[in-house]
Amino acid sequence: MKERLRRSIQAVSALLLNGYWSFPLSRTIYQGNLKMLCSPGLNCYSCPAATTACPLGAIQNLMATLRPSWEAARYHVGLYVLGWLGMIGGMVGRMPCGWVCPFGLLQDLLYKVPGRKVRLPDILSYGPYFFLAFGIFAAPALIIDEFGYGATWFCKLVCPAGTLEAGLPLLALQPALRAMVGYLFWIKLGILALFIACSILASRFFCRTTCPLGAIYSFFNHVSLFRLRYNPEKCTHCERCHHDCPMGIKVYESPNDRRCIRCLVCLRESCEFGAISYELGDLSSREDRGVARRG
Amino acid sequence: MKKAPYAVILFFALLCLLGVAVGEVPEVLQKATKVCLQCMGIG
Numbered sequence: 001m002k003e004r005l006r007r008s009i010q011a012v013s014a015l016l017l018n019g020y021w022s023f024p025l026s027r028t029i030y031q032g033n034l035k036m037l038c039s040p041g042l043n044c045y046s047c048p049a050a051t052t053a054c055p056l057g058a059i060q061n062l063m064a065t066l067r068p069s070w071e072a073a074r075y076h077v078g079l080y081v082l083g084w085l086g087m088i089g090g091m092v093g094r095m096p097c098g099w100v101c102p103f104g105l106l107q108d109l110l111y112k113v114p115g116r117k118v119r120l121p122d123i124l125s126y127g128p129y130f131f132l133a134f135g136i137f138a139a140p141a142l143i144i145d146e147f148g149y150g151a152t153w154f155c156k157l158v159c160p161a162g163t164l165e166a167g168l169p170l171l172a173l174q175p176a177l178r179a180m181v182g183y184l185f186w187i188k189l190g191i192l193a194l195f196i197a198c199s200i201l202a203s204r205f206f207c208r209t210t211c212p213l214g215a216i217y218s219f220f221n222h223v224s225l226f227r228l229r230y231n232p233e234k235c236t237h238c239e240r241c242h243h244d245c246p247m248g249i250k251v252y253e254s255p256n257d258r259r260c261i262r263c264l265v266c267l268r269e270s271c272e273f274g275a276i277s278y279e280l281g282d283l284s285s286r287e288d289r290g291v292a293r294r295g
Numbered sequence: 296m297k298k299a300p301y302a303v304i305l306f307f308a309l310l311c312l313l314g315v316a317v318g319e320v321p322e323v324l325q326k327a328t329k330v331c332l333q334c335m336g337i338g
Contacts, residue, residue, distance in 0.1 A: 035327035036320050047330040053327035057334065062319065080319040083311025090304035135306040155334040162334035170335060175307065182338045188336035225300040280296065 001187070002268040006099055007108075015103035016051070017041065018165075023048035027173045039082050041101025042213050044155075047165035048173060052153035055081050056136055056213055057155055063140035071148070083096070085213075092141030097207055097214050098261035103161050107206060108246070110199040118201050120248060125208055125259055128215035131158065136212045154212065160192040196279065203246040218258035226262065226280050230255040241266035241276060251276060269271035 017039050020030035029048050038055040039045075045054045062069070062078045069076045088096060097104050111117075135154030144150045155162050165222045167185065171177055198205040207214050221227075222225035230252060241251040244266065247259045255276065267285070277285040314320070 029328070031328040033324065036324045038323070044331070044334050045327040046334045053323050057331065058323045058326065062322065065322075074323055075317055076314075076319050078314070078319070079310045079317070080314025080323065081307070083307045083314055086307025087311060090300055090307055120298055151332050152331070155331065156336070159334065162331070163336055166331065167335035170330065177332075177335075177337060180332070182337070185336035220303065223299050223302070224301050225318070281300065 003265065006263060007105075010102075010105040013041070013100040014105055017043045017100075017102055018047060018049035019051045020049045023169075023173070029170075038081055040085075040088055040096040040210060042103040042159075042161050043101075044159070044162040044165040046162065046170065048169050050165070055085055056159070057152060059136055060140045060152035060154060063137055064144075064152060066141045067144060067148040068152070075084050082216075085216050086220070089217045089224060091225050093221040093224035093256070093262055094214060094217040094258075095226060095262035096209075096258060097099040097217060098263035101213075103211075104204065104207060104261070106164075107199045107204050109201045110196060111246070113200045115200060117203075120202050120205070120208055122248075127209040128207075128211050128218070130257075131210055132212035132230040153194070157188075158191065158210070160188075160195040160206065163188045163192040203248075204261070208247060208259065214261070221256045221258050221260055221262075226278065228255040228260070228262070228267070229277045229279055229284065231275045231277070234273045236273055237277075238273075240272075241270040 001065055023029070029046055030051055032051075032052045035045060035053050037052045038058055039050075039052040041256075043050055043052065045052070045057055058081045059078045060239065062081070066077065086285065131154060135158060139153035140150040142150070143153065167202075171181070178214050195206050195210075202208070228251070232252070235252050237252065239250075242249065245251060246263060246265065247257075247261055249257045249259055252275070254260075264278070267278065270276075279285070
């Protein structure tokens with residue numbers, strides 16, 4: 001019941017962020033003013049149905065044109081996008097990953113496919129920071145052509161959302177693009193297949209190992225307005241929260257871990273003893289208020 | 296009352312407004328309304 005609520009919100013979010021449903025008629029992407037807004041989750045803006053801009057694509061584009069921008073005294077360094085992401089992060093931390101991101105929803109659904117499941121080593125959780133630093137900021141800004149322009153390297157070489165949401169649909173809608181398909185497309189298709197396979201084997205594989213947007217939000221988990229609270233007096237160390245956590249977190253050790261996507265499975269579904277609750281500023285959840293009254 | 300979250304939100308709100316003031320929004324819009332061949336793995 002409780003997980004159904006989150007699933008419903010994820011689905012509604014995916015439909016709203018991809019709400020341009022007349023794309024089969026227009027045979028191209030949405031070009032309206034809503035694309036001034038950045039999606040809070042990972043959603044390629046070249047998806048024919050996408051109604052908003054991808055924040056990672058926007059940052060990369062701004063980094064790729066950094067030198068010409070500065071030479072023209074425009075100083076576009078991504079403050080608008082980073083400010084937007086920072087406001088969201090400051091309010092709820094990495095919660096968009098758990099409740100809003102369409103690619104997160106896809107991974108949740110893929111993990112439901114029956115079969116062998118594997119645990120990921122913790123070292124892989126640093127992958128998103130590597131892709132953030134190099135794929136989103138450094139490479140677009142530093143690997144430039146003779147005119148001073150860079151490229152959206154993360155989009156170009158890695159992002160499976162672009163291949164799935166933009167590449168495949170647009171190739172179907174615009175036959176003229178098919179003649180331009182080269183080895184890079186097939187490599188990206190292979191990368192997409194790899195992420196899909198790994199998402200069946202391990203929960204939230206892309207989020208845990210690669211997603212630069214999750215990396216950005218993760219910086220805010222310890223300072224956000226919305227936070228989880230852990231009560232050690234109520235904890236029986238049954239480890240059910242750890243077992244059920246899609247990000248593999250030991251909630252009793254690190255309730256506001258940087259990897260936490262605030263899906264709330266631990267407190268809504270796993271813990272039967274009320275050891276985990278949440279707070280929003282100075283307001284706390286019902287379980288915690290009960291403790292405060294008794295305390 | 297915890298002040299850190301509010302300070303963080305305010306700081307990034309100001310960053311966002313600064314980005315709007317220097318004209319980043321039209322640039323974001325312009326890029327987002329063009330088909331990204333690189334995202335598709337073509338360009």
